[in-house]
Amino acid sequence: MMETETPGVWSSRRRVVEDRAVAWLAARRDLLDPRRAMPDCVLFTRKALIETAFLVGLRARLDDTPLDGEYAAIFEQVADIAAQPSYREMIARDEQALLLYAGTYAALRLCGREDPEFRRIIQQAVDGGYAASFERVPYRQLDLLHTLYLCGIEHDLPPMDTVLPFTLLCQHPNVLKLADRDIYAITHTVFYATDFGQREPVWPRGYSPGRAIELLEALLVLAEARSNADLVGELLCCLYCLGINHSDAANQAWVFLESVQEPNGRVNGPEGIIHPSLDGKDEDFRHWAEGYHTTIVTALAGLLARSPRRLTRPRPNLPAAEVPLEAILRRAVVWLSDQSTRQDPREGLAGITTAAIGATALHEPQLTQPCLEQYAVLLADAAPDMWQEQGMEVAGEFALALRATGSSCPSLDAFLTTTADVVASLDKIPADVAGGVHRLISLGFLPPSTSAAIPPQSTSHEPRTYPLQAATSLREAQATYHLGQLASTIRTLAQTGWSQHRITQDAIAFLTAQQTTTGAFGYPTSDNPAARQQAQYSWTRSTITALATTIQAQASPPEASLEKEEHPDFEPQRRQHLT
Numbered sequence: 001m002m003e004t005e006t007p008g009v010w011s012s013r014r015r016v017v018e019d020r021a022v023a024w025l026a027a028r029r030d031l032l033d034p035r036r037a038m039p040d041c042v043l044f045t046r047k048a049l050i051e052t053a054f055l056v057g058l059r060a061r062l063d064d065t066p067l068d069g070e071y072a073a074i075f076e077q078v079a080d081i082a083a084q085p086s087y088r089e090m091i092a093r094d095e096q097a098l099l100l101y102a103g104t105y106a107a108l109r110l111c112g113r114e115d116p117e118f119r120r121i122i123q124q125a126v127d128g129g130y131a132a133s134f135e136r137v138p139y140r141q142l143d144l145l146h147t148l149y150l151c152g153i154e155h156d157l158p159p160m161d162t163v164l165p166f167t168l169l170c171q172h173p174n175v176l177k178l179a180d181r182d183i184y185a186i187t188h189t190v191f192y193a194t195d196f197g198q199r200e201p202v203w204p205r206g207y208s209p210g211r212a213i214e215l216l217e218a219l220l221v222l223a224e225a226r227s228n229a230d231l232v233g234e235l236l237c238c239l240y241c242l243g244i245n246h247s248d249a250a251n252q253a254w255v256f257l258e259s260v261q262e263p264n265g266r267v268n269g270p271e272g273i274i275h276p277s278l279d280g281k282d283e284d285f286r287h288w289a290e291g292y293h294t295t296i297v298t299a300l301a302g303l304l305a306r307s308p309r310r311l312t313r314p315r316p317n318l319p320a321a322e323v324p325l326e327a328i329l330r331r332a333v334v335w336l337s338d339q340s341t342r343q344d345p346r347e348g349l350a351g352i353t354t355a356a357i358g359a360t361a362l363h364e365p366q367l368t369q370p371c372l373e374q375y376a377v378l379l380a381d382a383a384p385d386m387w388q389e390q391g392m393e394v395a396g397e398f399a400l401a402l403r404a405t406g407s408s409c410p411s412l413d414a415f416l417t418t419t420a421d422v423v424a425s426l427d428k429i430p431a432d433v434a435g436g437v438h439r440l441i442s443l444g445f446l447p448p449s450t451s452a453a454i455p456p457q458s459t460s461h462e463p464r465t466y467p468l469q470a471a472t473s474l475r476e477a478q479a480t481y482h483l484g485q486l487a488s489t490i491r492t493l494a495q496t497g498w499s500q501h502r503i504t505q506d507a508i509a510f511l512t513a514q515q516t517t518t519g520a521f522g523y524p525t526s527d528n529p530a531a532r533q534q535a536q537y538s539w540t541r542s543t544i545t546a547l548a549t550t551i552q553a554q555a556s557p558p559e560a561s562l563e564k565e566e567h568p569d570f571e572p573q574r575r576q577h578l579t
Contacts, residue, residue, distance in 0.1 A: 010254075011306060017258060018302025019070075020265030021295045025052060025071035026354045028288050029077040034087065044274065048292055051105040053078040055296050055303075057107030058196060062307035068110060077113055082108060088118045095344075098122070099147055106150035123153055130156060138166040142192035149195075164193050165204035172211060174506045176478040178268075180231065183219055188232040190216070190241050197241040197310035209315035213242055217249035218502035222475060224253065225468040228270045229260050233297030243313030252465050257298055264578070269294040274552035299504045320500050320554075326362060328512050329547045331360040334517030336540050337371045338454040339533075345378045346386060350394050354541045356401035361548035369405045376402055376409040387415040396439030403443065421444035429453045466501055467493075474507045483522050486511055487542035494546070510551065511543060519535035 010168060030036065032052055056075045060067055063331045067075055081087055082104050091101045105118045109512040125131040132155055145160045164170060168182055170187040178186075190212070193201040203209055216238050223231035231252050236253040244250065266287075278308045306309060326332045333355045340351035352371050359367040377399075379386070399412055420440050423429065428438055440446045470489050477486035486507060493504045515522050522539035524532045 001062035001165065013258070014254060014302045017254075017261060018299050018306075020261065021267065021302070022055075022070045022074075022265070024265035024295055025055075025292065025299070025487060028292070029074050031285065031292075032077060032287050033081055035081070035084070035368045044289065046100055048289075049081060050107075051293060051296055052102055053082075053104045053107035055300055057110035058300065059303055061112045061198075062196070062309050064308060068439050070315035075107075076257065079108060079113055080330060081532045082115065082118065082481070084182060088115070088121060091121050091125050091262075095125050096134070096262075096266070098125055098131040102147050102151055102153075107345050109151060117152070119151065126153055126155055128304060133330065137185070138163050139168070139192070142167070142189060142455060144250065146195065147325040147363045160193060162200035164189070165207075165575070166442070167193075169193075169215070170204050170207050170213060171322075173215070173221060174510060175215065175421075175503055176475050176506050178219070181197075181443075183223070183231055185343045186215070186219070187231075190238040194241040194311075196237075197243065197304060197307065198310065204415055208316060208318070209313075210318045213239065213244060213247075213316065214318060214502045216242070218506070220253055221468065221471050221503060221537060223465045223470040224256050225475075227260070229257060229267050230269050230273070230297060231266070232256055233294060233301050236301045237304055240307075243311050244315060246313055247442075247571065248465065257301070261298065265295065266291045267298045308517060319528070320526050322507060323505065324513070325512065325547050325551055328515055329358050329363055329544065329551065330364070332515065332540050332544050332547070333362070333367050336537070336544060337368050339520075339537055341371050341374065345375055345382075347391055349375060349379070349398065351537065351541055353394050353401065354544050355399045358544040358548045360401070360404065361551045365404050368401065372398075372401050372405055373407050376407050379397075379412065382409075383413050384411075384418070388410060389484055392436035392439065393418070396436060396443070399443055400439065416443065416445050419533060423450065426453065428455070431455050435471050435514045462496075464505065466498060467496075471503055474503060478507070478510055483511065483514060483539040484542045487539075487546035491546040494550040497553070499553045499564035508547075511526040513547070514539075514543075517534065 020243050028050075032045065032049045034045045034049065046481050052074060055073055056067070056078065061073050068393060088105070091098055096444065102122050105115060105122060108115055108118070126148065132148070134142065141157075141163050142160055145157060145163070148155055148157075167189045168186070169186045170330060173182070173186075176528035178264075193199070201209075216235050219230060222236045232253050236250055236257070239247055241252050257267065268291050274286070335356040336351050336358075340355065342348070343351070351512060352368065356365075356368045356372060359365050365377045366491055390398075395412060395415065397407070397414060402408055419436075423437055423440065423446060427449075431454065435444065437450060439456060440450055441450055470493055473489045476482070477489065490504060491513065493499060493501070498504050511521070514523065516523070516536070520536040520540050521543045524535040526532055526535070
């Protein structure tokens with residue numbers, strides 16, 4: 001699905017996805033009957049029954065036309081099961097499972113099939129002082145309130161908008177820290193608080209629904225990156241529930257759901273969707289059990305997308321995130337400069353160069369000037385292999401930092417002159433050494449015209465979507481406490497124009513929270529002082545580079561980054577001067 005397609009094409013494609021999903025569910029509606037289920041599958045089957053029934057109830061509520069086709073076939077199956085005393089009377093025997101059965105009655109009621117006895121039993125359980133009273137986490141309390149509302153059951157519980165402020169949704173969580181169970185809590189909060197797009201919640205004071213949309217779209221990226229169609233579908237439904245009709249994230253979610261829907265309409269769920277004890281059942285049951293919920297969610301997304309009864313709202317504008325990074329970066333620069341001066345110059349050069357990058361981003365060159373001048377003197381007679389060992393990135397940045405202070409290092413200037421001669425002898429310059437060439441140009445070792453030999457970066461006019469690989473990298477790095485990987489990914493995202501995205505901002509928030517009182521970054525698990533020092537030195541270098549790049553990216557439009565690629569006609573001995 002591309003933005004260039006007309007709204008009518010978009011609508012028809014979504015409707016096809018919905019219809020195929022419902023057809024698959026209808027063809028397997030006999031599996032919803034607890035009377036036919038094996039004893040150890042009864043509870044699972046009842047759960048599937050209520051979820052499928054609720055889809056049909058929402059179809060009746062969100063669509064102005066009468067139930068027909070596969071929706072009607074599913075409804076008749078649900079009605080037949082619910083009409084049995086052995087089903088509806090379970091509420092009286094198991095009050096903790098009130099919602100497991102009340103949801104079925106709600107679906108019948110939404111479809112115009114009233115059952116007075118079913119309703120009486122539900123009301124009796126609610127009035128009994130336990131079924132609606134035992135402790136529930138906030139989103140489960142919203143589930144209860146919403147179900148009772150759809151059932152038309154009277155109660156004296158606190159209203160929904162009183163519970164909403166205590167949910168995870170309204171706490172501005174860090175997206176990288178959220179487990180699947182947390183994301184489901186967020187999606188269900190949106191479902192119930194908005195009555196599936198038919199109600200405007202009373203948000204807590206100071207909370208903007210735009211933040212909820214931002215959160216959902218960030219989670220969509222992470223869910224797609226993990227190929228979790230179940231979460232992609234639920235998060236997509238949430239955007240519709242909040243009234244968002246047009247969203248790049250929603251468009252991308254539909255592209256993904258289309259790509260994973262099987263020809264028969266089924267959409268496979270994530271691993272662990274069924275209990276391991278059910279895994280040994282026959283192939284048909286397992287195939288249904290692993291896909292029914294995600295297929296329901298996909299159908300619901302299509303239903304919400306086309307509903308004439310759903311509220312729609314303009315997309316709220318959010319101000320750019322403003323995280324005060326300068327003070328954090330300044331403390332890190334001071335710490336790294338101090339640590340680098342205590343090391344052998346060959347070991348500490350990369351550190352002082354990184355500190356200088358941070359000082360430049362802060363427009364405070366005086367923070368590292370004494371250390372730079374000290375290193376320039378110590379390395380005045382260094383051999384070329386020392387500079388070759390450091391690489392062009394370190395050598396070039398060190399030269400730029402010295403130039404800013406009015407200092408120079410004779411051995412470095414000689415190395416850069418030799419490197420520039422190598423570049424000048426080339427007919428074309430590979431993209432993967434372009435950064436080093438640009439440094440030589442900025443230092444005056446090469447004329448500006450040299451940049452004409454660098455292959456231009458290919459550009460695309462397609463809508464940009466947040467890079468899934470980066471999202472996966474950030475999540476893995478946070479989970480494994482790999483601060484170097486986290487910082488490196490943040491740097492790349494900032495360079496490519498994604499510094500303001502919610503995922504990047506939450507990654508930055510996690511990273512900056514790892515700064516110690518000394519200014520260093522990271523909390524190593526080791527108690528060995530040398531090991532701790534080494535880990536923090538490495539982490540602080542990576543973090544300074546990431547924060548400096550972010551500050552600079554936010555101050556000016558990002559420049560196009562160059563893709564690295566190999567050129568077999570570029571001799572390794574020439575390349576090594578630039579890498």
